[in-house]
Amino acid sequence: MSMLQIDTSKPALVTGATGYVAGWIVRRLLEEGVTVHAAVRDPGDKTKTWHLDEMAASLPGTLRYFKADLLENGSYDLAMDGCGIVFHTASPFKLDVRDPQAELVDAALLGTRNVLDSVQRSDSVTRVVLTSSCAAIYGDNADLALTARGVFTENDWNTSSSLHHMPYSYSKTVAEREAWSISRQATRWRLVVVNPSLVVGPGTHPRATSESFNLVRQLGDGTMKAGAPALPFGVVDVRDLAEAHLRAAYLPEAQGRYIISGQASSLLGLAAALAGRFGGYPLPRRALPKWLVWLAGPMTDRTVTRKLVARNVGLPWKADNGKSVAQLGMTYRPLDVSIQDMFQQMIDSGQLPSLKP
């Protein structure tokens, strides 16, 4: 890997700058002295942007806000003016939806098309880094059996998700496919895609809204005190993911997709990583039998369907992050550090109770 040369002569656009992942990307860019164009839905809502203002006040870079919505055509034109790099992170991340087309797919797919249409019209953008997901690589753990080497790689695509089964994963898949399709006509700019697994670690905003926080809250608030389904998945620290975005943007040779995942874990793996320091919390300590999750899951949680249980619980998960290590020079923090930092932040900000010794 060559040394990372950050071009500070042109601004960089970050879509969805209020988000959990975006917060750390903005911070890294400001540290490097980059002018950041932060595209947000409501620049007037200081409850969502004060943490970015604080960063800008103490770091070398400059921060400018632009109002933009994924569903409004041309909405990103102004924010993109003069930018060399576009980080497209904005996309709805939620699991409990009533209308997956309206709540997930429209913003993900039409939004990606909208942002890339602006890129096509711009005369300055040379690279777009799209925040996709491992959810665009695989839909269910059962898909691992379809892979060439028994491990998910950048060559794999999610073919099992739909509007009715894993709609969030479906939204990420159709959005990434659309991005590759549009980029094929491009000559001035290159698309580089990062595919993170479940993102954990502290937020730059202490009260983040990302689904990542809901999951970790449920580990600590007693929701899973009777046990957790044996559900393996990959995890990555949010700070490592931000670093991956910068390398994908500024390393000249970066190309294609990159699985960004530190290691395989599970709900019980996360709980075990918390148990040493936070043993007083009602963490899940044993795996629920699969038949019980299959039977009772759908009754306790709308998002847990029998198909989801059948195709994921108790089935292994494995992904190859070797391309990110070899080409982006990625190193990954240990899971214990990420999850403990996040849990502590959730206690400090009142999202989890603080236990008196």
Ligand code: NAP
């Ligand atoms: P997040 O904190 O909820 O951020 C989502 C961002 O998207 C927010 O800034 C939100 O803006 C913006 N957004 C949603 N709908 C929009 C719309 N119609 N117009 C403009 N902006 C809109 O979630 P996150 O975890 O940081 O997710 C960021 C990206 O990482 C997403 O693309 C997600 O799919 C991807 N990702 C996340 C994980 C994970 O585990 N967290 C894993 C893999 C991939 P508002 O503040 O205005 O709502």
